[in-house]
Amino acid sequence: MYAVIFTATTNPLDDEYSQTAAKMRDLAFSKYGCLELNSVCQGDQEITVSYWPTLAHISAWQADPAHRAAQALGKQKWYKAYSVQVTHIERQYQQKC
Known part of the structure; x- marks a missing residue:
């Protein structure tokens, strides 16, 4: 499994x-196999972490025309700066308390 970590400073x-x-969240799940997506904004800081089964799923999502259009709008209007990291999940565990 892979995680994509998107961090941004927003307008x-x-x-x-x-x-x-x-719309992008729905598209990622319905068409591109996104397993989970969590996003938080605090002040002008945003972080979104999404989880994917393979790098091919991430590449297909990245190439989607609607996603590309949303990225262009983000660069023009909503983001001052952003960073994207793609990581491989080596180990995962959960505990309910």
Whole structure:
């Protein structure tokens, strides 16, 4: 399994951002095999971590035309700076408390 870690410094976010983010989340799950996606914003900082079964799934998601259009809007309107890291999950465990 792989994780994509997206961190960003944002400009003020608007309704278009929220709608676009929701559409992209739905698309990632329904068409590209995203296993889990968690996103948090605090002030002007955003972090999103998504989990994928393979690098091929991530590449297909990255190449999607709607995702590319959303990325372009992000660069133009919503983000001051961002970083993307792709990592391989070596080990995973969970504990419910």
